[in-house]
Amino acid sequence: MKDVIIKLLTKEARLKEDEIEKILEVPPSSEFGDYSFPCFVLSKREKKSPDKIAEHFAQTIKLPKEIEKIENKGPYLNFFINKNILAEEVLKINSNFGKSSPGKNKKIVIDFSAPNIGKPMHIGHIRSTILGDSIMRIYNFLGYDSVGINYLGDIGLHIGKLIVAYELWLDKEALKKDPVQELLRLYVKFNSKEKSEITEGLEEEFQDNEWTQKAKEKLKLLELGDKKTEKIWEDIRKASGKGFDKVYDLLKVNFNETVGQSEFSEHGKKIVTNALLKGLAKTEKDGAVYVEINGQKKFILRSNQTASYITYDIGAAVERYKKYKFDKMIYVTDFRQSDHFAQLFTILKRFGYDFSDKLIHLPFGTVKFGNEIIATRKGDIILLEDVLKKTIAKADEEIKKRKTQGDAEKVGVGAIKYLVLKSAPSAEVQFSWEQALNFEGDSGPYIQYSYARASSIIKKAGKFNKSKIKIENLNQSEINLVKKIYEFPERVQSACKELNPSIIANYSFELSKAFNEFYHTSPVIGDKSESFRLLLVNSFRTTLKNALYLLGIEVMNEM
């Protein structure tokens, strides 16, 4: 429909297609038509007022069948498209609706979730996980071949701390019963010990005390391959992995590859050594290696010759490119790491890796609870598992109240996913129980509910009667629904382009709203336009299902 208008205008207004595409807009109200062309741009060339130009077009343009009428209103040329033809198009859609293949033969690697071993997943982690999963689904939907990687933080000082704590205070029974809680207890206990020895007046984060030293020693032992320490590390990884899997199962998030950061220590160091030989990096007197970026030293190897955070990332990036030859790799992490990734990309480029141009960092804002940013160190966190349990319990309650056949897990998980995805990635997210447990209005359950209602109609009707369809005299709610459905493919494409699933989340809500209005004004079964409306409901259902699929939210026929 839009392309018909664009074609028409290229001829009439003598502008290029992409120019028109840019200017053509959707008017603020449907009284002004479905598309609108503001004539300001032409007024200079034509030496006429935009009002006059619009008037001229309105009188002279010959209309193709897809367009019902055009009107000039001030400087605007308004197009009213033929709703019957649009409706016909919408009734034809199938389960592939919205798919296209701009991504054919293109490979995308997405690095997301990436929790730290030994720490539990709390609500601060859900964003990377849910966002990354959704972005992967969107890419796949558009024909890309995407690979999801979970890059586990299995090395670093927090591991050293845990090993110390594990040796001193482990409660074996507790670890068996609830590995996540026990590891958290150990971690918090260590940190409180460490903190108790901080000297007043000095920057606490930078202080090394007896406890910090112990943790560093363990880390060194681990690097040297000490058997006993390695065993503990393995135990911690296993226990921790159990906790992660539980969450991923609930969220139905899958990865193509799960790999520990520690794997890339040697690769990273080798690259640094080579760069050093080529004079691309410099050495400090004490042996630490650095690269100078904008006059600042960025260390890529410590003085004791062990790897730093960025060393692993350098190794991992190079190895991944070797393995996947990706067209794009996206890191989905907290915005606080923006500088880190900018530096990583610069370093790779300087070291001669041209694929560095294919790397993208998708930063997202912090999830806050009250005014606090969640810190594992203090232990005052809300576990992701608990959040999910609570929303699922609420869903269960609601289902029981209604005596229907809903799936509490799908509803509860859907509520959380929707809550996370409806905000643009760059925005900070304010987590509150009130919002998480609100199943009305702009929420996941509202949308799932619309789907269930639609299913219910179709179930009751039994079968479609495709032969007897007449499309005429559509009412406003039918037109709105048709138009909304028709928008879907465009929305998917912009969500992909902008790496922003909230576009689809908002769309799902708008679509559901359009359906619910239709539902109230237009009875389906027994009505004289039953056959048409039934097919419309079916198209709605197909579209909503696809939209929710892209968000990782499941639908059900009853709830």
Place this chain on the structure above:
RNA sequence: GCGUCCGUAGCUCAGCCUGGAUCAGAGCAUUUCCGUCCUAAGGAAAGGGUCGUAGGUUCAAAUCCUAUCGGACGCGCCA
């Protein structure tokens, strides 16, 4: 100090990249109405905003530019 992000109704957020039309849109909360009818996790309606502030660019600014205030964050041989 340098840098990044955010500031739109009481609260949570769309819209800003790619400036346009009458009242700047939703949801929650508040007030009112809708149940013999496909699931009321629904629908209809009301109140509520000088789009942080001040300049500028433009025929036109929530949207672009500059400055400024407020908030979050980054600048470590932590990850």
